[in-house]
Amino acid sequence: MPLKSTDPDVQLMLRFKNGDEDGFRKLFSKYQTRIINFCFRFCSDRVLAEDLAQEVFLRVYRAANRYRPKARFSTWIYRIAVNVCLNESRKLKKRYVTQSIDQSMSDDQNNRLPEYRDENQVSADDKMASRQRDKQIKKALQNLPEQQRMAVLLRIYNEFSYNEIASQMSVSEGKVKTLIFRGRQTLKQALQGLI
Amino acid sequence: MDKKMKKSCNVTDLISPFIDGELSPKDNASVLQHLESCAICRKEYDALKSVDKLLCDIKPLEPSFDFAREFWKKVDTLEAKKSRWSILKNLSWGWRPALGAVAALLVIASGSVIYYRSAPTTLDPTGMLIAENITLYSDYEIINSLELLENWEEIITLEEI
Ligand SMILES: [Zn+2]
Numbered sequence: 297m298p299l300k301s302t303d304p305d306v307q308l309m310l311r312f313k314n315g316d317e318d319g320f321r322k323l324f325s326k327y328q329t330r331i332i333n334f335c336f337r338f339c340s341d342r343v344l345a346e347d348l349a350q351e352v353f354l355r356v357y358r359a360a361n362r363y364r365p366k367a368r369f370s371t372w373i374y375r376i377a378v379n380v381c382l383n384e385s386r387k388l389k390k391r392y393v394t395q396s397i398d399q400s401m402s403d404d405q406n407n408r409l410p411e412y413r414d415e416n417q418v419s420a421d422d423k424m425a426s427r428q429r430d431k432q433i434k435k436a437l438q439n440l441p442e443q444q445r446m447a448v449l450l451r452i453y454n455e456f457s458y459n460e461i462a463s464q465m466s467v468s469e470g471k472v473k474t475l476i477f478r479g480r481q482t483l484k485q486a487l488q489g490l491i
Numbered sequence: 492m493d494k495k496m497k498k499s500c501n502v503t504d505l506i507s508p509f510i511d512g513e514l515s516p517k518d519n520a521s522v523l524q525h526l527e528s529c530a531i532c533r534k535e536y537d538a539l540k541s542v543d544k545l546l547c548d549i550k551p552l553e554p555s556f557d558f559a560r561e562f563w564k565k566v567d568t569l570e571a572k573k574s575r576w577s578i579l580k581n582l583s584w585g586w587r588p589a590l591g592a593v594a595a596l597l598v599i600a601s602g603s604v605i606y607y608r609s610a611p612t613t614l615d616p617t618g619m620l621i622a623e624n625i626t627l628y629s630d631y632e633i634i635n636s637l638e639l640l641e642n643w644e645e646i647i648t649l650e651e652i
Pocket residue numbers: 500501502503525529530531532533
């Protein structure tokens with residue numbers, strides 16, 4: 297049964313579904329920075345992050361006719377973002393595995409994305425300590441296995457509940473709890489000097 | 492056992508879901524009370540809160556100046572494709588029975604052109620339009636099915652939210 301939602305963003309999406317493009321424009325403007333940052337924190341590449349974010353909005357745009365509100369709009373759009381990011385990661389991993397078919401890889405490396413180009417790498421090196429710190433944090437995040445990273449991002453930056461994250465990532469709530477717990481433990485170790 | 496000598500505590504694993512407000516009211520209350528007396532869990536709590544804070548302190552990116560423009564360009568491309576396809580789709584519904592015949596005619600016609608280069612082929616303009624776009628039409632059907640597949644998991648899960 298469709299949800300009788302009081303979520304204003306759901307109302308905007310329904311307006312768009314009924315032909316009012318302004319509804320979509322408002323959602324785009326409200327969510328663009330958040331979705332770009334979500335993708336950027338996941339992949340650490342600004343250009344790629346913006347491409348992925350555009351893909352997320354294109355999917356929202358294309359899904360309008362079929363849209364039936366069953367959850368908060370933000371839960372829905374982040375679910376799309378999770379899919380887009382994980383698909384991209386799979387594609388990149390496939391390419392990476394093909395390229396390094398003769399190289400031996402540790403289990404740990406198998407769980408990670410290939411190293412992305414870090415846009416801020418050069419500037420961060422010759423800037424202040426706070427930039428160094430940011431770099432260290434981004435690296436720690438990047439080194440998390442992708443499912444842990446995804447769960448941590450959805451929780452810490454976007455404050456979704458475990459239940460919402462479970463639906464966004466298509467895993468159980470118990471798994472979300474474990475992913476976030478392990479992610480935090482790894483980050484705690486990696487950022488020990490900053491805590 | 493002396494508390495100062497204690498190196499681990501079985502409540503520590505609950506600190507992460509406690510911070511996230513994901514414990515039952517009963518567990519939440521007991522962790523809260525436990526924190527007052529357990530230095531190990533307090534240390535864990537402070538450390539995890541610091542991790543969260545460090546992550547949140549990173550300044551977010553602003554969208555590039557052309558982010559929105561690039562996006563709307565992609566929408567325009569999508570709309571252009573959609574309108575081409577819908578014209579074709581509307582046409583093809585009326586013409587579906589004739590579609591195969593036109594295709595066959597086209598094959599025969601091109602065959603004839605190859606064998607008897609002199610003979611010009613005459614087709615009515617609508618037939619020609621369908622014939623010219625027959626590949627596009629099958630692409631459209633394939634793409635439509637792919638979109639459905641691509642979104643299938645999304646649709647199913649959203650039903651359950
Ligand atoms: Zn304790």
